[in-house]
Amino acid sequence: MKLIKGIIIPLVIVLLWLFGSLTGFFNSYLLPSPVTIAGTMSSLIETGVLFKHIGISLYRVLFGFALTFMLAFPLAVILGMNKKWNDYFDPILDFIRHVPPLACIPILILWFGIGEPPKIAIIMLATFFPVFLNTLNGVLGCDKKLLEVGQVFEFTALERFRKIILPSALPSIILGMRLGLGYSWRSLIGAELIAASSGIGYMIIDAEQISRPDIIFVGIITIGVFGYCIDYGFLKLTDYFMPWEDRQVDYGRG
Amino acid sequence: MAGVEIRGATKVYYIKGVPVHALSNVNLSIADGSFVTVVGKSGCGKSTLLRLICDLEPLTSGNITFTVEGKVKSREEQRISMVFQEPRLMPWLTVEQNMAMALIHEPDSKKVQATVERFLSMLGLKRFKDAYPRQISGGMAQRVAVGRTLCYDPDLILMDEPLGALDAFTRRNLQREMVDIFQYQRKTIVFVTHDVDEAVFLGQKTVILDSGRVVREVEIPLDYPRIITEQAFFLLREDIMNTIMSD
């Protein structure tokens, strides 16, 4: 039922669009008809071009994300469990947090050229804070009363972390990962638009240069669909890892 | 088993810089292997007393020592467990897992299983062993908390109104179970309640607290199991009640 409700509005948009195109109301160069776009999409799929670009973008996102997670997660846990260190890290982290990743692209290109490293770096900058801050909040927000239970049963620091802090922070951690993935996807497309020779962002900017708005639309739709799918997969994962939470699934918020 | 010696225990909290004397110069001996109940009005310092014994909170002044068979022991050498005033269950663990978490240092998983199983059935929780805390009632949650502490098998059990959330019938049952546990396992138990009936039904000694001070210690020289309709029971109850009400 929810699925049907969610499909109504996109369907209406496509129908209006189709109607506008068929009657010649829309300029077919500036806004190609959905039929043209579908045709372009299927030929891009057939020739494997689309999947090549998606594959490269996806690989960058996952690689950059994994790298960031390995950095941000332990740092957040360590700082969350040792509050006295926060004074050292707070100012510098706050400084970096306020710099938009895309603003660093020029300097990253200067340093690394336009190969993979600047793109991975952009993703890391975009992903770090959502993962770090949400994990930190989760760890800091752990109920002191539950920690006292661990204290009574003489838990070691590691047991305290594994049995109490981690599960209680899990919802925040997963939220951070979801946000982080979303951010990294978006910033990567930005980076690919500016400096790349492959990836979905490149496919779009290249289409502009060869005057193929239909390909641009295919790119935009692909980005949206993939973002949605990644988020949906994450929500499923959340349900799987947190069976004690009795939540209604909420799609694509955040 | 372990006894507790409390000497000059004082605990001052500060609420916005204003000192609150939760406990003032409390002296109390809890004999090795005895069942002591603590009663008093809300806010008189009962929970604070337990938290100090358990070392969840530092004393402002005074000291607390433990004795085992006449020898003085430190806190570190004691297995002490506490049933908190709220159940404090881990929301991400099932009833069974919540109880098993007290046995985290027990390597023999068969033994863990058997212990948990035993207390699950004793507390009437068997049918709910796979439920999560949000799926059980308040009274059941409180029973899980009691079960968790019993699984831990401590020398000294501290209980902060553990039966407060239960209906009269379950409560009566568990009071009997408490007496059984005490008699057969020979634990030292300190049991906080605001129910004078319960205090007299359970304790060998009842400590009356008021505004952070011990106002009286009443010996309860009755045999277990106690019969609440007996004259002696009734008189002790009235005596304690009058002491609490008089100030």
Ligand SMILES: Nc1ncnc2c1ncn2[C@@H]1O[C@H](COP(=O)(O)OP(=O)(O)OP(=O)(O)O)[C@@H](O)[C@H]1O
């Ligand atoms: N963490 C705290 N910070 C400040 N004051 C506290 C704190 N814990 C307890 N107190 C104060 O200490 C006093 C005794 O509290 P305590 O919780 O020991 O009472 P209690 O006898 O257990 O009451 P109840 O029967 O309502 O549970 C109260 O005045 C309370 O305000």
Ligand SMILES: [Mg+2]
């Ligand atoms: Mg209390």
